Amino acid sequence: MLHFTRLKTIAVLLTCLAGLLFAMPNFFTKESVATWPNFIPKQRLNLGLDLQGGAHLLLAMDQDEIKKDWMVNLRDSARRSLRDAKIGYSALGIQGTQLQVRLTKPEDQEAALKDLRKLIQPIGNAILGSSGNDIEVTEGSEPGTITMSLTEQGLKARVASAAASSIETVNRRINNLGTSESTVVRQGTDRILIQFPGLQDTAELKKLIGETAKLTFHEVHPSLTAEDAKLTAIPPGYKIYPGTGDEGGEYLLRETPVVPGEDLADSQPGFDSRDGQPVINFRFNQAGARKFGAFTKENVGRPFAIVLDDKVLSAPVIREPILGGSGQISGNFTVESTNRLAVQLRSGALPTKLTIVEERTVGPSLGADSISAGKTAGVIGGIAVVFLTILAYGTFGIFAVVGLFVHLMLTLAIMTVMGSTLTLPGIAGLVLGVAMAVDANVLIYERIREELRTGKPPISAIDAGFQRAFITIADSQLTTLACAMIMFWLGSGPIRGFAVTLTIGIITSIFASVTVVRLLISQWIKAQPKGRGAIKVPV
């Protein structure tokens, strides 16, 4: 067990050297690393937001809103297709995730079913194939009724696509805050995680992502006002929208917009040429320009409404057809709010409102304090370990310290190469890893002492010490590994960081504290004077 072939010796040494090489950039500043020659690895460990400072925001999408929007869309499509097929209906009602259709004439049911089934769309993609349909169309319980309901898969697919487009939109919006080091990823089914290193004041970030910013243009009811409609009945296809803040009031608008928000091509903050008030200048894409042109041409002299997030910003009267596809929105804006709104509109609307469910922000000064405190504690703790180990085990203690050093370097190197992130709990994991590595050496050396006490000759005592202790080391490391795996599997953020460093630490400690130390001891034995009884084990 103490014999190492030349090949094995070289392999162990090369591993240690590689560890040192890959861990090295972490001990120098970024600037000095940049000047190193190219063959030396330059990658450094990522520091978590708790160490380098930054903002962590967990946002939740509103699944109910997604469902509701989808149901409204479905109702519009159903209405359109029944009208196109000239099938009369007396009711189209939304009940939760079901749309109930009541036909005027029950004998139309077959035709209506056939027609409405055209709205079914398969879910899936070209590569994996379809995994089902997004909606189900079935006969209702009474004759002449049809039920259209959302499927579970359909909803999942909707939420997934809403998450994907939310992530894109959020990314575009926050790129306007300057640095582009931020990451936006999906977490779980309906959550989005934003990590923004270096950002301390999250107020502007929260405002930027806090609004859906859906801008639409609606037709105002030609004769009825909102007050009248409330007293009598709201005409089908129309809806009452509130005005914004000071202007107040309510408007009766056609629910389906003339131009949807997606047709907006550009928006810039600006000032009104007449009164110098802050305004938003916008431009439609071709399709939007055509629709808006046609609409304004037909409705000269009548008002139309500009609606932002279901609130009416303004309802100007159309003086002349607007054919160029661009225009200006005025409202109660400040320079700051037009700047923000322009960014939001340019980045596109969010499919649903995002709510902040968790926020963790660490200022850069606190992060730096944590790092320097961690360094101080690490150095002092390290000195204590070195002192205790050498005090207890003499020369072999020195070997154990070398093993510990290799262990730390390898752990750092693996973390650096894997691109994992070092967090505060991660440092704790590192410390536990060191404790496990020390324990491995303690187990080995105590065992060697025991074997020596039974009167074994030195070399076979050392050999037996390594062999016997290894069973115990493997058992104790593997149980801790099992624990670490559970933490990784279950844990979120901080617990995960801890589990990762602990796992890497356990694996490297077996190599560093057992193999490396054994190699050192076998070299030491070779250097001892030959002859019976010449070797005195310094342990």
Add this chain to the structure above:
Amino acid sequence: MLMKLIPNFKGMDFFPHDLRLPFMRYKDLAIGLSVLAMVLSLGLFFAKGLNYGVDFKGGSMVELQANNGVADVAALRDKLGSLGLGGVQIQSFGGPSDVLIRIEEQPGGEVAQQAGLKKVIDAVGSGYTQRRVEVVGPAVSSELRTTGLIAVVCGILAIVAYVWFRFEWQFAVGAVVALSHDVLVVVGIFSLFQFEFDLSTVAALLTILGYSVNDTVVVSDRIRENLRKYKRMELNELLNLSINETLSRTILTGVTAIAVLISLYIFGGEVIRNFNFTMLVGVIIGTYSSIFIAAPLLGYLGVKRDWSDQAAKNAAPSKA
């Protein structure tokens, strides 16, 4: 060559190795005390509850640093007390310039937490710099509570499964009782002193599990070895011998771990002080439980005495 440069010197062997402390003689007392501690902890947990941190209770926490170097806690208390946010706790944190403000969970769901935080930040004004902000909404806090609990329980189960696989069921029972003891007593201490219990405490609990089982496995390993070696020795005597033989290792490793933890506790910064404190307590309790609970339980449960075929099987992988 290089090895000639390293001086040969012996380390200090601190422990008298013929020491045979009669641990097993006091096993009834030790287990009685441990059971009492567990019952008391459970009682405290149900009667007094835990002082949950923001992670588990929801709400917000802001760490502020006074720009002029001295935080005026009384003035802050005046300003924030009148905001109508319910319980707002203000305490100094670390040095004289830092304060920690805790705002309890606001009624009204996720949005209300952000609104509450904004009120506080506006009220504090420009004399302070935000060093840390944590806001946890009701949905996330309840999730964290569940995953935290599941993580601890699954951690124990995974460990027990491994111990069962490697040893015998009696050892697994000893391990599960010892580990549950460690977790319960730490929770009891947190409840008694109303220390803040948050996500880092759970991480510390999991670490304690790792450390404690490490200890338990080392003792169990020695017991198994001695079971093979001394086929006729009385079980309690054998257990006592095993504990004594591993005692030097238990104490050395424990002292090293405690030295590192004390250094982290004193110099490691305010943010992880809570974590380090939990670890310190846990290492001590974990060491105690391996000696006084896991091993003595085997004395009560009894254990298979004939390990000869098992021994043959285990001899092969040990060469690897």
